[in-house]
Amino acid sequence: MRWSIIWVIFRREVRDQVRDRRTLFMIFVLPILLYPILGFTILQLSTAFEQKPRTVVVLGAERLPSNPSLLDPRGDRFARELFSSEAEESRLIVDREPATSAWGDPAKRGEALRSGKVDAVLVIPPDIGERIDQVKPIETPIIYNSVNEQSQLTYLRLREVLRRWNDEIVAARLVHDNKPESYTEPVQAPPTDVATGKQAGRNVWSRLFPFLLIIMSLTGAFYPAIDICAGEKERGTMETLLISPASRGEIVMGKFFTVLLASVLTAFLNLVSMGLTGFQLARRMSALAKSVGPGAADVIAPPSLVSSFWMVLLLIPPAAFFSAVCIALAVLAKSMKEGQYYMTPLYLISLPLIFLTLAPGVSLDPFYSLVPITGVSLLLRAIMQGDFVVARRYFLPVLIPTCVYGVLALRWAIDxxxxxxVLFREAEKFDLKGWIVHLFRDKEETPGPGMALLCFVLMLSSAWFLIQWLADTSPRSMVISQVGFVLAPPLLLALLLTSSPRRTLKFYAPKIEYIAISLGLAIAIHPWGSELASWVEWIFPIPEEIRTRLGAMTANIKNPLTLLTMFAIVPGICEEIAFRGFILSGLQNRYRNVTAIVLSALLFGFLHVLLSLSQQAFNATLLGLLLGLIAVRSGSVLPGIVFHVTHNGLAVMMSKVKNPSLSTWLYRDTVNGLYQKHWLALGLAVMIVLIGRLIRNGSDRSNEAAEATDKFEAELVESAR
Amino acid sequence: MIIAERLCKSYFNYRKGWIPAVEDVSFECLPGMIFGLLGPNGAGKTTTLRMLSTVLRPTSGTAYVAGYNVLYNPAAVRSHIGYMSAGTGIYDRMSAWELVEYYGKLYGMESDRLRERMETIFDWLKMNDFRDVLGSKMSTGMKQKVSIARTIVHDPPVLIFDEPTSGLDILVVRVVLQKIEELREQGKTIIFSTHAMHEVQKLCSRVAILHRGRIQASGGVGELLDRYESSDLEDLFFKLVERGGDINTPVESVY
Structure with missing residues (x-):
């Protein structure tokens, strides 16, 4: 890849975007224009809404006692002491009506309330004075219209006024009867909030900002991507570009950086404009409310410079991910119009992932750190809140997966x-029947990557429906569920949709060498597996409850053979046939071996996230890489099974070692099963030698082995005839 | 020079299986010569030329362009050809000068050499009055000139013109044909596809007639007219198309 060519393409694309009015409008004009207009609108609405006083008809006002007073004796207000501020007092206007007036007629009252002439009617009973004096229950009905928002609001305000009036009556009685205030309210619970105004403000920003940042970076990436991929196809310039000496990789990278720039710029400018507007809005609102507390400026204080810096920096990986995905999708489209259609599914998938950050109670944990968009959003939130301890701990666990997803998306785009x-797609009517016929008629020897993905999806969805059995920890149901959701989909697909299930699932006898290597590797890696697991648990602790449940699972089963079957033999066979058999073969069909191994390992890790502990994902992904390498080199599924069964079997059986002298001989930390340093060193040495041998062994041995076997068998059949 | 050896290209269709677009196409084209690829729409002309320019990979067969193999050295092939497609391929938001400069840079030309070369080309094609006009404001004639300039900016030894005259008015056609002729005089290897018979008769020294993905006849223009006892190419063309009804038998093998 030549950077000079990428630079030439990038410069042209950027210039092209700058000359496009739509892009300029989306990136620069819209944020500058939109948010101030939005601010004005909110301000206008709120002032109109806030300042209008509401009218309450007090029917039979003359019956009210003078002390404690409900109404202000001089005018059309409630008594001043029933409100905490003058602004509040001015929002309710009293219309005093004698008990004999027409308001006594319920039909007329209802009419007036429904038409919105008044907002509520308060009815004072005739003997209220006497009843207060005699400590008898009193009823003052409030009539309002719940459909009308103003009436509803007036009702709530009126209720608060009456509650305070009630308190005053009680207070007067206490004084009269010479009782202390604690007589009626023995328990008081005065709250103290230690959050400073700044933190409270950050909390508001920290929920809203990551959400908007991510969504803006998606929007900012989408339109330019359509324009420079689908648009280029539509205008007929794509062909000439492809015929130029620039390689496909260089073309994609040039376009990718352009989209990335647009995405980051859109998010950044929207953020700045929104921040300024929000700041101004909050200031104006508090000025209007005339109740600027000392903390009001803090509440709306924008995030600190350090936070902002990290936010803008952290924006780049997710923006890169979106840019790559958008480019890959946009190049699928034949025209700009078709490109727009792809937006809906993209948003449908992304939005829930972003909305998660708005949900209460969701915070960074090992699982969320692996979820593509959510992880970054939550990390942004932690940084906004100034929670640098969490941010530091999850910085790499979030950033590394995000970068991996970005690179994968980019590779997909180049692909x-x-x-x-894809590039020279003609309009072709999709014909479902023809496609299904084709699927069965034109079977290939091994599946394609699409089928590999289908297999994985089938595994997940069947796991969902087998979840009852998965939760049940009895040996039989565990075996059934493993076979049902891990083994059945690849077997079925291989038999139905490929012409050589044997080759697809790598059912070949391997060289003995590979069995030996697998066995050796599984044993050598075991001490390091415990080591890695304890590191991962140190960073992402397993909740105590789950740990106890896991312990109980193995503790209840006394027969070692059952244990081995459940946790080593069955999972080993099922998972190997699925991941190193079907899925890896499918990926190998399109991608280079390295890519296929990495992708299958990621899927393997992902399955463990969903179906068991998210803490296992790291271990599983690393093992997936190794198992993939073994499968590719040996061309057979068997060495992988040997490795897998040995690996799991050791983990299960070693936890049963109870002999103290053997324990101290093996472990330096017997509780966590951490091995002595010299065992670790020995394991590492063996690992290096064996993995080195695997890597050095020729890369296309797999095909050789398979072809040799096939040929040999064909000859056998021939000679038998 | 261009050598095509039994080029085949098939597309997959869910309903019909593999459908051949080009079958068994072989020809040779030498420097200082214009080779005409004549055929109706959908005959496989564009597919053949796209295989020569490496954007489509032949299903079978191979080709050498400017001494490089299209299968094993596509990057070298691409940097030694100029390709002008049927659509002009002009960016709307780029001026004539910028567009030609962009392609020059993609071909890795030094900026001094590029500027010199561009001045020469702009003079030769009389493009100096619309150097700074954006693509969206250009007339069809202007676009065609820019397209030619873009095709030859890196001075490639091999030029591929895919229907460069389709949809143009006669004045522009005249200019385009003139310029192609001048390029031949400079010793370029030129392949030129069209469905207009008179252009072939005027320009090409050798011609291949493509119909339904197969070459029905090829050779020098005069030689072909004699062989099939036709008065002109149009007459010849219709004869071949009628006889080539059975697509599986190339006409030449019938004779």
Missing amino acids: QFQRED
């Missing part, structure tokens, strides 16, 4: 650019 059927 799309290398496909003739």
Whole structure:
């Protein structure tokens, strides 16, 4: 890849975008224009809404006692002492009506309330004075219209006024009867909030900002991506560009950086404009309310410079991820119009992931740190809140997966650019029947990557429906569920949709060498597996409850053979046939071996996130890499099974070692099963030698082995005839 | 020079399986010569030329362009050809000068050499009055000139013109044909596809007639007219198309 060419393409694309009015409008004009207008609107609405006083008809006002007073004796207000501020007092206007007036007629009252002439009617009973004196129950009905928002609001305010009036009556009685105030309210619970105004403000910002940042970076990436991929196809310039000496990778990278720039710029400018508008809005609102407390400026204080810096920096990885995905999608489209259609599914998938950050109670944990968009949003939130301890702990666990997803998306985009059927797509009617017929008629020897993905999705969805059995920890149901959701989908797909299930699932006898290597590796890696697990648990602790449940699972089963079957033999066979058999073969069909191994390992790790502990994901992904390498080199699924069964079997059985002298001989930390340093060193040495041997062994041995076997068998069949 | 050896290209269709677009196409084209690829719409002309320019990979067969193999050295092939497609391929938001400069840079030309070369080309094609006009404001004739300039900016030894005259008015056609002729005089290897018979008759020294993905006849223009006892190319063309009804038998093998 030549950076000079990427730079030439990038400069052209950026210039092209700058000359496009739509892009300029979306990136620069819209944020500058939109938010101030929005601010004005909110201000206008709120002032109109806030300042209008509401009218309450007090029917039979003359019956009210003078002390404690409900109404202000001089005018059309309630008594001043029933409100905490003058602004509040001015919001309720009293219309005093004698008990004999027409308001006594319920039909007329209802009419007036429904038409909105008054907002509420308070009815004072005739003997209220006497009843207060005689400590008898009193009823003052409030009539209002709940459909009308103003009436509803007036009702709530009026109720608060009456509550305070009630308190005053009680207070007067206490004085009269010479009782202390604690007589009626023995328990008081005065709250003290230690959050400073700044923190409270940050909390508001920290929920809203990551959400808006991510969504803006998606929007900012989408339109330019459509314009420079689908648009280029539509205008007929794509062909000439492809015929130039620039490689596909260089073209995609040039376009990718352009989209990335647009995405980051859109998010950044929206943020700045929104921040300034919000700041101004909060200041104006508090000025209007005339109740500027000392903390009001703090509440709306924008995030600190350090936080802002990290936010803008952290924005780049998710923006890169979106940019790559958008480019890959946009190049699928034949025209700009078709490109727009792809936006809905993209938003449908992304929005829930972003909305998660708005949900209460969701905070960073090992699982969320792996979820593509959510992880970054939550990390942004932690930084906004100034929670740098959490932010530091999850910085790499969030950033590394995000970068991996970004690179994968970019590779996908480059992949799309290398496909003739995508670049020169003609309008073709999709014919479902024809497609299904084709699926069964034109079977290939091994599945494609699409089928590999289908297999994975089938595994997940069948796992969802087998979840009852998964939760049940009895040996039988565990075996059934493993076979049902891990083994059945790849077996079925291989038998139905490929012409050589044997080759697909790598059912070949391997060289003995690979069995030996697998066995050795599984044993050598075991001490390091415990080591890694304890590191991961140190960073992402497993909740105590789950740990106890896991312990109980193995503790209840006394027969070692049952244990081995449940946790080593069955999972080993099922998972190997699924991941190193079907899925890896499918990926190998399109991608280079390295890519196929990495992708299958990621899927393997992902399955463990969903179906068991998220803490296992790291371990599983690393093992997935190794198992993939073994499968590719040996061309057989068997060495992987040997490795897997040995690995799991050791983990299960070693936890049963109870002999103290053997324990101290093996472990330096017997509780956590951490091995002595010299065992670790020995394990590492063996690992290096064996992995080195695997890597050095020729890369296309797998095909050789398979082809040799196939040929040999064909000859056998021939000679039998 | 261009050598095509039994080029085939098939597309996959869910309903019909593999459908051949180009079958068994072989020809040779030498420097200082214009090779005409004549055929109706959908005959496989564009597919053939796209295989030569490496954007489509042949299903079978191979080709050498400017001494490089399209399968094994596509990058070298791409940097030694100029390709002008049927659509002009002009960016709306770029001026004539910027566009030609952009392609020059993509071909890795030094900026001094590029500027010199561009001045020469702009003079030769008389493009100096619309150097700074944006693509969206250009007339069809202007676009065609820019497209030619873009095709030859890196001075490639091999030029591929895919229907460069389709949809143009006669004045522009004249200019385009003139310029292609001048390029031949400079010793370029030129392949030129069209469905207009008179252009072939006027320009090409050798011609291949493509119909339904197969070459029905090829050779020098005069030689072909004699062989099939036709008065002109149009007459010849219709004869071949009628006889080539059975697509599986190339006409040449019938004779």
